[in-house]
Amino acid sequence: MAYVNGRYVPHSAAVVHVEDRGYQFSDGVYEVCEVRGGGVIDERRHLDRLQRSLSELRIRPPMSRAALSVIMRETILKNRVGNGIVYLQVTRGVARRDHAFPPPDTVPGLVVSARNTDFVGNEKLAAAGIAVVTVPDDRWARPDIKTISLLPNVLAKQAAREQGAREAWFVDRQGYVTEGASTNAWIVTSEDRVVTRAADRGILRGITRTVLMEAINRQGLQFEECPFTLEEVFRAKEAFVTAASQVVMPVFRVNGRCIGNGSPGPIAQMLRRVFHNHTERS
Numbered sequence: 001m002a003y004v005n006g007r008y009v010p011h012s013a014a015v016v017h018v019e020d021r022g023y024q025f026s027d028g029v030y031e032v033c034e035v036r037g038g039g040v041i042d043e044r045r046h047l048d049r050l051q052r053s054l055s056e057l058r059i060r061p062p063m064s065r066a067a068l069s070v071i072m073r074e075t076i077l078k079n080r081v082g083n084g085i086v087y088l089q090v091t092r093g094v095a096r097r098d099h100a101f102p103p104p105d106t107v108p109g110l111v112v113s114a115r116n117t118d119f120v121g122n123e124k125l126a127a128a129g130i131a132v133v134t135v136p137d138d139r140w141a142r143p144d145i146k147t148i149s150l151l152p153n154v155l156a157k158q159a160a161r162e163q164g165a166r167e168a169w170f171v172d173r174q175g176y177v178t179e180g181a182s183t184n185a186w187i188v189t190s191e192d193r194v195v196t197r198a199a200d201r202g203i204l205r206g207i208t209r210t211v212l213m214e215a216i217n218r219q220g221l222q223f224e225e226c227p228f229t230l231e232e233v234f235r236a237k238e239a240f241v242t243a244a245s246q247v248v249m250p251v252f253r254v255n256g257r258c259i260g261n262g263s264p265g266p267i268a269q270m271l272r273r274v275f276h277n278h279t280e281r282s
């Protein structure tokens, strides 16, 4: 079942209008929250970020936060999701095709879906680690907004898949890694310093990233928000990625070269284990 513009409908009948601006212009934003034990992880932070994305694009919130929260919960229940994700998308609504904004009374579109993920499979994947390849960061200048306009990310992920990797890291013109196609990127240096790029306008401020910074601090690890190059990645002891859909996922290889000893690093594995001690569950 999915929630589509006011109704819960079977997944096979969950459709939107051809003139939905999300469909025609990628004119919309989204959120993905982890669902664990039937509860939503860090919902407050995800809804804060949704609000920010909407306001940056001047899209009207489709309803109150409380109402959104109820729909997320209902969608999780209707799909019997224990461990998985809930997806929420808001578009500027349905209007006759015209690039400029539609009339102000246009109702925003809202779609919510939820599904189980393969918990055991993900744990196995994390125990093995993933391979990453790099691609030039040719995205627009505002990847800090969580828009549904994801074509560069789609192409990057496909490039990864075609090279036997699970994630692609974008590298900017200065040679610094920005982030993954759907994750934030991290390394652990030879001095055991955990490093991720600062969340300026160049990357999405991941919720998992924010919460993990708290966990890193509590674990007494050294931490630095700093851009890093591919050379620094190759010299690193460990690498990993973070996202709501995969929490902390160790990286064992980048562009065919092993990171550290070529298996998931102890810090990444430890952070994966302790991550949920620092999240909010609702």
Ligand code: PDD
Residues within 6 Å of the ligand: 032, 179, 180, 181, 182, 183, 184, 204, 205, 206, 207, 208, 209, 242, 243, 244, 245
């Ligand atoms: N992706 N960077 C990008 C480009 C992302 O798309 C995501 C999330 C992240 C991590 O953000 P968070 O920790 O809040 O999930 C970073 C989601 C999961 C997706 O598109 O499926």
